[in-house]
Amino acid sequence: MASSSALSFTVRRQQPVLVVPAAPTPREVKRLSDIDDQEGLRFQIPVIQFYSHNPESAGRDPAALIRHALARALVFYYPFAGRLREAPDRKLFVHCTGEGVLFIEADADVSLHQFGDALQPPFPCLEELLFDVQGSSAVINAPLLLIQVTRLRCGGFIFSLRLNHTMADAPGLIQFMRAIGELARGATEPTMLPVWRRELLDARPKPMPSFAHREYEQVPDTKGTIIPLDDMAHSSFFFGPREIAAIRSRLPPHLRRNSSTFDILTACLWRSRTRALRPDPEEEFRIICIVNARGRFNPPLPSGFYGNAFALPVAVASARELCGRPLSHALELVKKTKVEVSGEYLQSVADLMVLEGRPHFTVVRTYLVSDVTRAGFHEVDFGWGKAVYGGPAKGGVGAIPGVASFYIPFTNARGEKGIVVPVCLPAPALERFAAEIESLTAGEDTLNIVSAL
Template sequence: MAQSHTTLTFKLRRLAPELIVPAKPTPRELKPLSDNDDQGSLRFHIPLVHLYHENPKMRTKNPASVIREALAKVLVFYYPLAGRLKEGPTRKLMVDCTGEGVLFIEAEADVTLKQFGEGVQLPFPCMKELLYDVPGSSGILDAPLLLIQRVAFCKRSTTCEYNHRVYDEVADNEGTAISSDDMTQRSFFFGPAEVTALRRFAPMHLQHCTTFDVLTASIWRCRTIALQPNPKEDMRIICVMDARSKFNPPIPLGYYGNVLAFATAISTAQDLCNKPLSHALELVMKAKSNVTEEYMRSIADLMVIKRRPRLTKVRSYSISNLTHAGFEDIDFGWGKAIYAGPSEGIAGDPPGRTSFYIPFYNTVGEGGVLVPICLPSVAMNKFVNELNNMLQDNDVAYNNQALQEHKLRTLSKI
């Protein structure tokens, strides 16, 4: 279910960074970002990795030349990507469509995919050596862009009717904190068998839950048990979800701004650890159902009213579902990627506060979801044990769960 890697050593030849500019002249414009895009918590970079098998038909092609030419052509249509972020009055972000271009580095390494081990999984070895952080490019302002937004959601009123608990102001030193020392990262594969095993814990009235729902509830619960926080402390799960389908009339075709919602569920650690999985599952499903068009527009109000509050970091855990992002379908001429997604699979401060659900095929070709998890070593062992207990395919575990839920329902009626 999980996999680790040994250390690799290899030689790397890296050429000087260069700017790829649009192949044709593009408009010089100043584009303000929407208030949803202009969130303080979103001002960071996430490095992505795309891995491809060798294609005999492309042996005469230089991958760097192919990508360099493709970038120049596509930047004609997506010209804001060739611009730079600027700050206006009150630190309002905007894109200066300068046409300066995007950064590109050509490099060669004497290492093969086979050396990554059986089945390409996170964490990848030697990512710091493979991904070069060009000096001056890691900032947000006046640095080359990877993605740019357009305006759609802006402040409407001076009040916000929704209570967005994901932006609660909680002091960093309040309650139990996760130490960043001795952290361990492992990747867990959830195929059809694993998902079916977890669904056994969903009661009849929650059987319509999605794979995302049951995975998120299970991981949230197992992670909380592993961390052993104060039982009375609130634990947050933040589900990063695409809210495009919530709008009527639909969002204009071609809009690629931020339409992500941070659906948040909150429970005490005591309830998460001691109650059945259905407790966490119901909270996750309710948090997702609360995301509506009005909910999304109210976030824009909140950003301006409270001057871009940041997401609550304390005792929060975020899940970003990339299974429908389509990264693996990007074809530069070498076919579909065997892996396409974040280079580490985790993010946040402290490390591991955010995980990604990544589409993945195991070594026997079975499709599923790869979930990288980062925890202190002691907590990781507890997490693995708790998850394995849930995945055990036996009637005893199912009957015990059903009995526990029956007792809770009986007590609630008294």
Template sequence: MATFVAHRGKAELVVPARATAHEVRPLSQIDSSPGLRQYMTLIEFFGCRVPGGAPKQLASSLKAALAEALVYYYPVAGRLRELPAGRRKLVVDCTAEGAVFVEARADVRLEELGKPLVPPFPCVDELICDVGDVRTVIGKPLLYLQMTQLRCGGVVVAMTTCHSVADGYGMVQILKCILDLARGQPVPAVFPLWERHLLASSIPAAMLPKDEASPTLRTLTSMPPPPIDEPVTKSFLFGPTEIAALRRGLPGRLARSSTVFELITAAVWRCRVAALEYAPDKRVRVTLAKNARGSWKREPRLPPGFYGNAVMGTTAEASADELCRGSLARAVELVHEAKMKLTDKRLREVLDLLARNEYAGANLFDGGFAVSDMSRCGNASLELGSWAERAGGGTPGAGGVLATLSSIYMSCKDSNGDECVAVPMCLPELPMRRFMSQISAVTKVIAISSM
């Protein structure tokens, strides 16, 4: 894997290109969740189609486009603060203080970074802005953008955004706006909408508690991370061949009706539990982060352009013995049943629990695992210009011990050019070897058994 150092220019504060409204914008109960009070990075890699590399004015075009984008996304040019009285509800002060832009260069070629470009991205910290403590969000810029030019003429664009303001879909929407404007598009393809009231609790403010931290926050701050060996990260590709093999291991009706997400999640969850060698009676869970922009969200629908957090968790649970000794079909059914728990009614219940500081969330430290699907967030629509070709990208994912407890699915193309879902997995070395064996078996054995 390539190693390199990026030579960064001075960080510049970019303000909106024109005057914007100075106001206070409320965030939803989901936005204010303790687990989202951190920064999240979206990183995109672009190869060069023409001799000479990127246009010389690319950095200035991106900086100007960022200033223009902040006119439409003006809350992102503001700063977060907490409401008084200890309620821990966040609001955005739309102060037009701006976002951060950094221009950098790295003496490395795009092809040295790996193919396909999936986690672990080499020297990823060199390609993204330094935001300091990623869990400190109050009073800091809400968006950081670094453009790194490579020796081959390729470019890496990394946008780091406060997760309390936007989810993965929202981040792609913001970055697409910046890149489109940099290419000369006069206005955003999709105009942003705040509309956080659509994901607000129905409980009157006067009836809400004022001083108690939520169970989620208490869990995050009081539970020590489990001791683990030095983890390693690998990405596993699920393309047409792997998906077809998984389907062949299911009975006809289930094989036809199961989604790609259900198939992958069931297989990954089952193989991960087996690799970690839990006791047979240990309760194990997989928490699915599902998007309220999806078909299960009926009323009111979230409008196009909504870029706030619209993800809710739902959990499948079993004993380790039931999951690992049972069939893949049973694991798929458990994942499907968990998805079916997501309804408008359940979302309203969660919003009210969040408002009352009673929502405990999922305990990932005790047999838990979380998955989130960014493979359909629209990254493939990101364009930097006719001179460039998107080579891949996604999110580096969580850091620290949380990296071993979660996976974010991303889209990529394999060596044959087939569309794949990349599933990063972070585990200690010995469980990783067992996981690799399990994943290999669940595809190869299923495929052979159907012949």
């Protein structure tokens, strides 16, 4: 378990500017898909990338280089330079006005090594490294991207970005970031050209959901179990080969052999988090697994598509069932729910969005996990090589802090490759959660339903 660093430093920022496309772009209105504009994606998601000093780039200014490349990238990705508008039926459209994205140039009196060997969320002074420009965090009629490049005293730099999630998912965002990197390194155009085609994920003319979609059930918070926003603690947990092997060893042989690391880790976190919250045994708890549906369409989505193309399948169990039965039970629930996802499943979600007014996914007694271990954030190269750390800037993002965690690729101080998971919970629950994880990875699962609840 990693706690927030005591490191503090000063960041000197220049005035934010709007970076516009480097060449004329179409002035038009583009419709978001019925997956893009659901309520649960109407928020800003932060990403952060750390880059070390590269002697081959000595004398080059990363802020100026990235700003210039960004302007060129916006010629291809010109909808990002526009603004969202909302129709009376809550449908979102991008007005491609060319107004630009916010860009901040900054300097910090700190070196990369001072952040320590374990670069992972929560990051110190994040609000200084990704400054919330007044009025910029709205979803409607505000810049769709905010980028800050902070030069470090050592010659390295930090690239921070905040994205309006309705515009793109993780694969789509990385595609855009790679385009900036390629142009910064001298390319004349991106290797992969963007494709809009959001109509491919619209509802059918006669919407007819074909799945139950319990992820969108409207669940009343009758027992006050939405996590209080004024008592939140953030920490990160590392799962390397030893920790995963310890958890896997608890499973019966058929699940031990045929379960992915994602499934095992998800079951472990869901069960441990539920125990840590000490709920009423009869309350229902949910786990939502974000599943990239790009490869599950027939025919597949076109190469270069950068809209949201993921599903939120859910598993549901009572606290008594989840905490009182073996870990294998939670694992089987997780595995079963992921199998449902297909192109038809996402089509069914789009139909539901139109029929039900684009609802938010269920947040009451819900935990959502997203695996970005293979997304490629750390591979984005602006000319200084790969990122030392690249990925989500914090856990608990979204309209309801504490609901979501990311699985982020990470190498610890001993050189072990694994996964780091930022977690956001009320402070007492976070302590109990840490103890649960410690007992599972140390081979001690002694808590029973009575002590857990």
